[in-house]
Amino acid sequence: MQDFWVIDFEASSLSRRSHPIEVGVTNGKQAYSSLIQPMEHWSDWNQESEKIHNISRSMLYSHGSSASVVASDLNSLLSGKTIFCDCAEWDRFWKNVLFSDNSIHCLFDIEDIQQLLASRNIDIGEYLAMREVLVSSREYVEHRALDDARLIWKTINELLLLKSGKEILQARSEARKLWLIDSYRPLPAKDFCGLMPSYFKGKENHVALLDELRRKNEILGIEADNEFLYPVEQVNPVTKNTYPKLPDLLKIGSTKGLAHWEVFDWLISPVPTEELYVGSAEGIPEYLSGKELVDLISNKHNGKLKVEKIVPLKLLQKEDFDQLNTLIEKWFGTVINAEE
Numbered sequence: 083m084q085d086f087w088v089i090d091f092e093a094s095s096l097s098r099r100s101h102p103i104e105v106g107v108t109n110g111k112q113a114y115s116s117l118i119q120p121m122e123h124w125s126d127w128n129q130e131s132e133k134i135h136n137i138s139r140s141m142l143y144s145h146g147s148s149a150s151v152v153a154s155d156l157n158s159l160l161s162g163k164t165i166f167c168d169c170a171e172w173d174r175f176w177k178n179v180l181f182s183d184n185s186i187h188c189l190f191d192i193e194d195i196q197q198l199l200a201s202r203n204i205d206i207g208e209y210l211a212m213r214e215v216l217v218s219s220r221e222y223v224e225h226r227a228l229d230d231a232r233l234i235w236k237t238i239n240e241l242l243l244l245k246s247g248k249e250i251l252q253a254r255s256e257a258r259k260l261w262l263i264d265s266y267r268p269l270p271a272k273d274f275c276g277l278m279p280s281y282f283k284g285k286e287n288h289v290a291l292l293d294e295l296r297r298k299n300e301i302l303g304i305e306a307d308n309e310f311l312y313p314v315e316q317v318n319p320v321t322k323n324t325y326p327k328l329p330d331l332l333k334i335g336s337t338k339g340l341a342h343w344e345v346f347d348w349l350i351s352p353v354p355t356e357e358l359y360v361g362s363a364e365g366i367p368e369y370l371s372g373k374e375l376v377d378l379i380s381n382k383h384n385g386k387l388k389v390e391k392i393v394p395l396k397l398l399q400k401e402d403f404d405q406l407n408t409l410i411e412k413w414f415g416t417v418i419n420a421e422e
Contacts, residue, residue: 085109086238087165089192090230091176092135094120095128101183102176103142104135105152106228107165108235114159115228117146121183135225150184160190168234170194195234204241213237259304259343266350268304268311277317278324296342299332300324304343313346315395325398327406334414349398352391353409 092104101124106115119142127139147155167173174192181188199209216222216237222229269277275288282288296303296310301324303310316324335345397406 086198086235087160087163088195088231088235088238089160089165089167089173089177090227090234091167091173092137092225092227092230093131093172093176094124094126095131096172097126097128098175099126100128100176100179101126102149102180103137103146104227105156105180106226106231107156107160108228108231110235110239112159113228113232114155115231116152116155117142118152118180119143119146119148121149123183137226149180150186153181153184153186153188156180157186157189162189164191164193166193166195166198166234166238168195168230195238198238199241202242202245204238204245208241209237212241216240258347259306262343262347262350263304263306263311266313266315266346268313270309270311274312274314277314278322280322298329299336300329302328302332302342302346304346305341315346315350315399318399326401327403328398331398331410334410338414348413349395350393352393 087107087109089105089107091102093100093102101120102118103120104115104117107113117137120139132138170192177188177192195209196206199206213233216233217224222233224230224233268274271289271292275282275292282291285291292301292303292312293310295301296312301312302316303312305311316328318325331349332342332345335342392405394406394409397403397409
């Protein structure tokens with residue numbers, strides 16, 4: 083939960099003779115609201131405004147607190163703080179009327195939420211879209227001060243939580259990528275080209291050609307510090323070429339919005355062998371004899387079945403496309419063509 087305060091005023095009208103009739107403030111944990119009894123010289127009233135906020139002048143006298151009490155309450159709660167609102171021009175105006183007309187010095191500042199949004203790199207369009215989602219929930223009564231303040235606070239808080247979550251995921255992803263690079267030591271382009279001499283023989287500018295192959299998803303490259311590094315695991319040491327079907331796998335990953343390093347991460351990550359088999363008995367290979375199958379099921383139900391793990395990269399290197407396709411289908415929802 084983010085620590086910031088939001089304030090909202092309802093007023094007698096939208097004119098320079100208007101006065102505040104209700105105030106609401108919240109920081110998501112604490113909240114304060116009050117109707118405000120009109121001072122003797124506060125005579126402004128607009129019937130159209132009343133139709134919007136549904137607060138009658140009589141309600142202010144019967145259920146409101148005196149303006150001086152409300153001003154003192156706000157000072158006690160918000161002293162020294164910066165409070166945010168969605169229309170600083172008017173909210174500041176009604177705050178000033180409340181305090182100055184009661185000769186009370188205001189101990190807090192009001193700023194527009196756009197300042198808060200900008201400081202957190204949140205676009206106003208994102209704010210408006212999230213606000214619309216929350217309004218549609220019908221949990222808030224619009225044009226009542228506290229509910230409006232809660233709505234503003236909740237909208238910003240949800241956006242900040244989303245942003246924080248994305249930043250955490252990005253940091254974790256970056257850490258995983260750096261671990262892959264540190265653990266597998268992929269090669270710079272120039273060195274990697276040396277692993278495939280026959281492919282690059284007689285061709286000019288090997289590095290540029292390799293970059294083009296990467297962009298076409300023919301070669302797996304991991305971006306790091308403004309350059310691309312190439313894992314040696316994708317090259318067959320016998321044929322001196324990349325393993326068949328790797329480009330197909332990269333292209334599938336690309337359609338799913340995955341970077342090359344994420345595809346490589348999947349390739350080197352062990353998965354349970356039971357995910358390789360398809361059938362009504364989950365994790366049971368179809369090639370077992372009847373007795374072996376009975377024994378295996380019995381052991382499985384008795385908790386004795388040992389789940390082996392296999393690395394997808396090994397299947398790719400062995401060109402075991404039947405088992406590899408089963409894993410790919412579980413991960414991507416599609417398969418590569420083993421016949422080509």
